[in-house]
Amino acid sequence: MTIYELLAAPFVDYSFMRRALAACIILAISGAPLGVFLNLRRMALLGDAMSHAILPGVALAFTIWGLAVWPMTLAALAMGIAVACVAVVLTRVTQLREDGSFTLIYLLCLATGMIMISRAGSGVDVLHILFGNILGIDNAALYLAAIVASVTVVALSQIYRALVIECMDPGFLHATLRGRSFVGQAFFVLVVANLVASFQALGTLMALGLILLPAIATPFWTRSLDKAIALGIGIAALGAYAGLLVSYHASLPAGPAVVMVTGGLCVFSVLAGRYRSVRSHLAQ
């Protein structure tokens, strides 16, 4: 097998591979920077819970319209915002803490969503919704990802400075703006929108793969936020490219292969990274 056959031929020969790669790179550009901020805000697990909690919205749209991108997307977006509001209210008025209320809601939502989908569709549909269908991405899903990514990049550039200050010192930002800051909410809507776009490719169980895994890897290589964001995009894109190749040559399911390779890069960073990795710990 030549290097060309190993690294390039699958994408040259098959349009579904090109689409899959394009979708992943689009998701990487908008998702990885959000992941860096999610990680810095210690909201990694909350994001994960969120990606499961949108399932009933998806299931409802699926029951009515089938596997159509736009209805599923809008329903998921609405569901995500509704879930966040319910969780915030539960945290404020009851003794539940944020993690507890999100866990309660996401398990309930995951179970309800699965029951709705299995009643309305086939086993293949269930698999697609759980694990995504990265090789079956159609034009609508690709456009959706492109629109979400464009909006995210523009919006993120508009709230970037406030987001940095809010992550580092929320009290300072709220005092400076006398309590009138919506940067947290804006950030949250962007995260849900990216989850939903990612959902088509990686399914509800792994939608955060390309968003959070690169973000977890970056602090092992750089202490600068700007570099972490650039590196996060690079790791996500590399993970997607290598993952798709692995899945092609070894006949593995594509979505899990992408997440596995990205996770592998993350593990490598933990083991061999420059800062506070296993390697630097052993070197001391």
Added chain:
Amino acid sequence: MRDCVGCRVLGAGSMSEAAVTVEDVSVLYGRTTAIERVHAVFEQGSLTAVAGPNGSGKSTLLKSIAGILKPSSGRIKVNTGLRMAYLPQSSEVAKDFPITVLQAVCAGFWRVTGEGGAITRDMRHRARAALAEVGLAGLEKRQIGTLSGGQFQRMLFARTVIEDAQIILLDEPFAAVDGETTARLIRIIMDWHAQGRTVICVLHDLMLIHKYFPESVVLAGQCIGRGHTHDMFRQKLLSFDLDMASLHTERDVADAHARGDHTHCNHDGHSHDHI
């Protein structure tokens, strides 16, 4: 002025206008009352310590004045046209956030730049000057995660310096810093006072309050005293005695010591705070 012991908190010029007026303010966290019906007037140019045991609502009062917490009843009036700077407890700031010291300090220009405005060369120059003022010259490019506790607090002071505000709110600025840093920060606070700025500072250290803060507000859920600091000591609302059971239980004092609040007794553990 009805239910509080002591007199109004007076400023440097005793007839000057109020910078901040706290009128009958209560703040609730869920169903718990953090502060109840607090009155306080902070005159322009005054230098006031907010004292009281742990959980007495000192930080809550400061956050309400800063506009972060909304009072559930009562109101807070800030003299129009006065800019306000707020410095949170350093434990509320993410110390490992991946930005440089200079970037963190330049956040103090937010009121000028907003989201899109550029940080100009002049602003960077002023930020460097502020860092020199707090004794951090040369550390501009360091990541904030590499600073010691004392250096970190100085950096936050530099950010407050460039905010150039007429009202400055400080929440336990001397917690977890060593004696040398405390002395430097006190000098900056004295400069602010001399420049006629209004400073309201939450702190535990009675020695510092006694020595440097002309006015005090003493809280224990409610406002139990406000006025000249020496009157607060005379009325035993503030006292160096450990058996001052009504205000400071021995446990509070022990907690404060354990957290290193008393700058004269924390030479252990923070001795690395040199540059």
